Amino acid sequence: MSIAHFDDTLKIIHELLPPESNLSEDFYQSKKLLEGLGMPYVKIDVCKNNCMLYYKDNKHKEKCDFCGTSHYEEGQKKIPRKVLRYLPLKDRLQRRANEENAELRRAKEMLQQKVDMHGQLITALFKEIGKELPAHILHILSHGAVSQPEGTNNSSQAGSQVVDGNNDVMESSEENDTTGNVGDQIVDAAANHGGN
Structure with missing residues (x-):
């Protein structure tokens, strides 16, 4: 889910909730809330088609091993096409x-x-x-x-x-x-x- 999609989903949920609800307004506020709760997450790059994770040994691969899709968006900066946010189990336990x-x-x-x-x-x-x-x-x-x-x-x-x-x-x-x-x-x- 992209940040824009996340923000749009929150807007729809806010329309259903009463005005005094404490739900975060957008992705940025949600991220700050998680940090305040002490719930860190790990960002892992993912193939755009969900074929594989660019993790550990695969972290620096430029293409997906299965579909051949590029790891990064086109351009000078290395911006991953898709990112998974993982909440580690150890911290929660x-x-x-x-x-x-x-x-x-x-x-x-x-x-x-x-x-x-x-x-x-x-x-x-x-x-x-x-x-x-x-x-x-x-x-x-x-x-x-x-x-x-x-x-x-x-x-x-x-x-x-x-x-x-x-x-x-x-x-x-x-x-x-x-x-x-x-x-x-x-x-x-x-x-x-x-x-x-």
């Missing part, structure tokens, strides 16, 4: 991976905030009833779902421990799959401890 990593970091921060909030509530509860926080609850708060060492199953370990009235940790018969149950477990432990 890196961008997507960075976005996914950012989402995971945000989710981990939110989970850590919830764990911290549970810890503050439990600490305040024990201060209010005038008792010292038991060591096993301190352990759960300091080694909660977010700060477990790598290679351990945080949710199943946290969910499978229940504290009985004697401050002993025992295995539960049912396994919980959500890290949110760490807070419930601590509240139960605090209630059992407070009742003694």
